[in-house]
Amino acid sequence: MYTVVDIETTGNGIKGNKVTEISIFKYDGYAVVDEFTSLINPECEIPYFITGLTGIDNQMVRDAPTFETLAPTILEFTKDCIFVAHSVNFDYNVLKNEFKEIGLDFVRKKLCTVRLSRRLFPGYHSYSLGKLCTSLDIPLKDRHRARGDAQATVLLFQKLLRAPGAEKVFKMFLNARSQEATLPPSLPKDVFENLPTKPGIYYFKNARGKIIYVGKAINIKKRVLSHFYDKANKEVRMCRETNHIDFELSGSNLLALLMESAAIKKHYPEYNSSQKRNLRPYGIFCYEDRKGILHLAFNHLKMAPNALATFYSPTNCRLYLEELCKIFGLCPKYCHLQENVNTCNHYRIPTCGGVCRGTESIREYNEKVQRAIAHIRSKKTDFIIRQKGRTPTEDAFVxxxxxxxxxxxxxxxxxxxxxFEDLETFLLPQKDTVEVQGILTSFLNKMGEKTLVESYLTESSPQT
Structure with a gap:
C-alpha cells in the first residue's frame, strides 16, 4: 500500500518550515482507496511570497486545526504504507520535523517520483511536477495546492508502476541499503557513483550548469554524501538545486584547500558563505622627499612602487610600521602614522630620534630607515612545499x-x-590572498619548519 503525499508550507527551510496544508491519497497500486486533505494552522505568519505562490493566506488557516491536532490522523493514515512524494525528501523531512517538535517519531519507507521518473522516463529536459505532467499528458489542476499536486502525483506514480522495467527499479529504490532516496532528486546516480574517494575539490551545479557550491575533501565521495544527509536549511535547498557534480583531484589536503579558495573567489558560488571577500592588497614602500628624508608609507599595492611588504588591510600596515618605528627609532610622522603635524607625538611611539624636530640629522635618520628596509627584506623567503601528486608517478608543489x-x-x-626556473615551467599561477596566507601559515606551523627550495632541488623523496 502507498500513501501519495503533498504538503504546502511557510517556506522557511526544513527546520523552520511549518505545514499549511496536507493531502494524502492512499493508493493500492490500482486505485485510490482513501483520501485525507486538510488546511493546517502553522501557528506563525505565512510570508507574502508564499501566499502569492499557493494562494494560502493567514485568514484561510486561522481556524484550521494545528499539526499536533492532526498528528494522530496522519500517523494512522500513513501506517504500514510506503511514503510517496515528488522530491520525497522535502515533504518527508518537513513532516518528520513537525512530529519531532511534538515528541513523536515518524519513520516510513519512501519513494521519490522525481528519481523514479529520471530512471524510468529518461531524456526529459525537466522533471519538475508541472513540466513532467505536461510532457506525459497528466492533468494537473490547482498547482501549488496540496490536493491538486498530490492527485497529479498519483497519476504519475500509476504510470511509473506500469513502465517497462518498473519492478526492478522499484525493488532497488526500496532496498534499505540503496542511496537512491538520499541523493538529490535531480542528480543522476551515476554522477555520484563516479565521484572518486581521493583528495580534491568538487563543484555542485544547478540545472543551468552554474556552479552553486565549491567544497574540498580528503575523500570527495564521502564528503559529498554527507551534504545529502545534512538537514540544515541551506544544505537542503542546495541539494534540491543540484543537477550535476564535477571534481578536480588535488593529491593532498593542502592543495585541496588552496584550490577550493581559488575556485570560490573565481566563481563566487551562491551557497559558499566564506572566502567571498576580495580584499585589496596594500604595499609598504619607501620614497624620498624634497628635503632628502626617506619616508615609509603604504598604499594600494598597484600604487605602491616596489613594495617592501604586502598586507591585506590598512590596519595591518599601520601596526607593522609602528613596530618598525619602535625597533629602529623611526619617526611616526615620516612613516605616515601621523599626518599634518609639524613634529610627531604618537602616544605609542616615544622612540623618535628627533628628525622631525631638527635634533637628528637627515643622514642619521636615513641610515635607520635603510636598516629597517634591510630588516624587511631579510625576512622575505623563497620556499616550496612538496606534496603528494594526483597519481603515484606525480608530485605536487606550492x-x-x-x-x-x-x-x-x-x-x-x-x-x-x-x-627555480625549471619548477616555474609547471606552475599554475594563482592570486595571493589573505585566505591563502592563512592556509599556508597554518600548514607551516603544523610542519614545524619550512621546506626550502634547495631541499626540493636536491631530494628525490616527497614530503607529505
Missing part, C-alpha cells in the same frame, strides 16, 4: 617567492628540476 604565494603545480617524479 611555490612562494619573496613571501608571496605564486601558485601550485604538478610534476612527474622523473622530471629533473635543477633551478
Amino acid at each position: 611555490l612562494v617567492r619573496n613571501d608571496t604565494y605564486l601558485g601550485y603545480g604538478f610534476i612527474e617524479k622523473d622530471v629533473a628540476i635543477n633551478s
Whole structure:
C-alpha cells in the first residue's frame, strides 16, 4: 500500500518550515482507496511570497486545526504504507520535523517520483511536477495546492508502476541499503557513483550548469554524501538545486584547500558563505622627499612602487610600521602614522630620534630607515612545499617567492628540476590572498619548519 503525499508550507527551510496544508491519497497500486486533505494552522505568519505562490493566506488557516491536532490522523493514515512524494525528501523531512517538535517519531519507507521518473522516463529536459505532467499528458489542476499536486502525483506514480522495467527499479529504490532516496532528486546516480574517494575539490551545479557550491575533501565521495544527509536549511535547498557534480583531484589536503579558495573567489558560488571577500592588497614602500628624508608609507599595492611588504588591510600596515618605528627609532610622522603635524607625538611611539624636530640629522635618520628596509627584506623567503601528486608517478608543489604565494603545480617524479626556473615551467599561477596566507601559515606551523627550495632541488623523496 502507498500513501501519495503533498504538503504546502511557510517556506522557511526544513527546520523552520511549518505545514499549511496536507493531502494524502492512499493508493493500492490500482486505485485510490482513501483520501485525507486538510488546511493546517502553522501557528506563525505565512510570508507574502508564499501566499502569492499557493494562494494560502493567514485568514484561510486561522481556524484550521494545528499539526499536533492532526498528528494522530496522519500517523494512522500513513501506517504500514510506503511514503510517496515528488522530491520525497522535502515533504518527508518537513513532516518528520513537525512530529519531532511534538515528541513523536515518524519513520516510513519512501519513494521519490522525481528519481523514479529520471530512471524510468529518461531524456526529459525537466522533471519538475508541472513540466513532467505536461510532457506525459497528466492533468494537473490547482498547482501549488496540496490536493491538486498530490492527485497529479498519483497519476504519475500509476504510470511509473506500469513502465517497462518498473519492478526492478522499484525493488532497488526500496532496498534499505540503496542511496537512491538520499541523493538529490535531480542528480543522476551515476554522477555520484563516479565521484572518486581521493583528495580534491568538487563543484555542485544547478540545472543551468552554474556552479552553486565549491567544497574540498580528503575523500570527495564521502564528503559529498554527507551534504545529502545534512538537514540544515541551506544544505537542503542546495541539494534540491543540484543537477550535476564535477571534481578536480588535488593529491593532498593542502592543495585541496588552496584550490577550493581559488575556485570560490573565481566563481563566487551562491551557497559558499566564506572566502567571498576580495580584499585589496596594500604595499609598504619607501620614497624620498624634497628635503632628502626617506619616508615609509603604504598604499594600494598597484600604487605602491616596489613594495617592501604586502598586507591585506590598512590596519595591518599601520601596526607593522609602528613596530618598525619602535625597533629602529623611526619617526611616526615620516612613516605616515601621523599626518599634518609639524613634529610627531604618537602616544605609542616615544622612540623618535628627533628628525622631525631638527635634533637628528637627515643622514642619521636615513641610515635607520635603510636598516629597517634591510630588516624587511631579510625576512622575505623563497620556499616550496612538496606534496603528494594526483597519481603515484606525480608530485605536487606550492611555490612562494619573496613571501608571496605564486601558485601550485604538478610534476612527474622523473622530471629533473635543477633551478627555480625549471619548477616555474609547471606552475599554475594563482592570486595571493589573505585566505591563502592563512592556509599556508597554518600548514607551516603544523610542519614545524619550512621546506626550502634547495631541499626540493636536491631530494628525490616527497614530503607529505
